[in-house]
Amino acid sequence: MSLWLRIxxxxxxxxxxxxxxxxxxxxxxxxxxxxxxxxGVIALGAKLAKADGxxxxxxxxxxxxxxxxxxxxxxxxxxxxxxARQDVAGFDAYARKIAGLFPAGDPVxxxxxxxxxxxxxxxxxxxxxxxxxxxxxxQEFGLNERCFTSIMARVVPxxxxxxxxxxxxxxxxxxxxxxxxYRRLARESxxxxxxxxxxxxxxxxxxxxxxxxxxxxxxxxxxxxxA
Numbered sequence: 001m002s003l004w005l006r007i008x009x010x011x012x013x014x015x016x017x018x019x020x021x022x023x024x025x026x027x028x029x030x031x032x033x034x035x036x037x038x039x040g041v042i043a044l045g046a047k048l049a050k051a052d053g054x055x056x057x058x059x060x061x062x063x064x065x066x067x068x069x070x071x072x073x074x075x076x077x078x079x080x081x082x083x084a085r086q087d088v089a090g091f092d093a094y095a096r097k098i099a100g101l102f103p104a105g106d107p108v109x110x111x112x113x114x115x116x117x118x119x120x121x122x123x124x125x126x127x128x129x130x131x132x133x134x135x136x137x138x139q140e141f142g143l144n145e146r147c148f149t150s151i152m153a154r155v156v157p158x159x160x161x162x163x164x165x166x167x168x169x170x171x172x173x174x175x176x177x178x179x180x181x182y183r184r185l186a187r188e189s190x191x192x193x194x195x196x197x198x199x200x201x202x203x204x205x206x207x208x209x210x211x212x213x214x215x216x217x218x219x220x221x222x223x224x225x226x227a
Contacts, residue, residue: 003200004069004076007035011083020083024097033101033198037108039080040098041066041115041203044137046084047091048116051133065118067202091133095140107188108197109141110151114206117155126156154213163217163224175225182218186211 010023020043027036042063049062063069069077084094102108116137120130131152138148146168153161164171167181187193189210195201 002073003034003038003202004073007038007080008076010035010039011080019087019089020080021087021089021094021097024094024101027101033108034200036098036101037112037198037203038067038200040094040101040112041119042077042080043084043087043094044091044098044112044116045119046081047094048119048130048133049085051120051127051129062119062122065122066115066206067200068205069202092136092140095137099141104142106197107193108199109143110147110188111194111197111199111203111206113138113141113143113148114151114155114210115203117151118206121155121157154210161213161217163220166213166217167221175221178218178221182214182221186214189214 010026011020013026014020014022020039023039024036027033027039045062063077063081067077087094098112099109113134116134120126120134134152135148146165149165150168153159153165162171164173164178167173167178167185169178169181173181189207191204191207194204194207199206
């Protein structure tokens with residue numbers, strides 16, 4: 001059964017009138033983390049779609065920046081999006097509930113936030129209201145400012161990211177500290193690591209760009225140290 005059909009089965013188990021957020025209460029077991037991740041990205045993405053005042057985007061096109069969605073599964077993705085859009089619960093309530101599904105500091109929360117950044121950029125612009133929305137979600141997830149800055153620097157074009165920001169380090173970090181940070185982040189960003197923590201295959205493509213940015217940042221730090 002495809003990921004989207006599995007999610008549809010979870011939604012169909014909701015009682016009449018129950019909001020999508022209730023489905024998250026039943027996704028705490030490890031085998032269901034990929035479903036929780038996908039619903040979390042789409043649910044918060046639906047709230048994010050309103051942040052810049054534009055509510056006419058093609059929801060399927062938005063989520064293709066994170067997920068691989070076949071033509072056959074488009075209707076399932078759109079259904080989840082519409083259920084989240086209709087839910088009266090605020091984005092902060094969703095973010096808290098999603099954060100509660102994972103241990104504190106779990107890298108999957110970083111993955112989820114990164115997915116939302118990609119959705120924000122799906123129309124080619126990054127609105128100040130979207131940044132405020134994502135910063136609030138990051139805080140609900142318990143992620144620190146350096147993590148937020150690192151993701152933003154990688155995903156939002158035109159920011160001319162500093163390699164230390166990408167490695168989530170202060171500017172006075174030593175080469176040994178940079179090496180340790182690079183190795184940790186690269187290990188966490190390997191596609192197999194994302195799969196192991198429940199990120200569905202449909203979203204693992206995020207890891208490719210992340211690894212490339214981390215490799216470039218580490219190379220630049222080494223060049224500065226050698227200069």
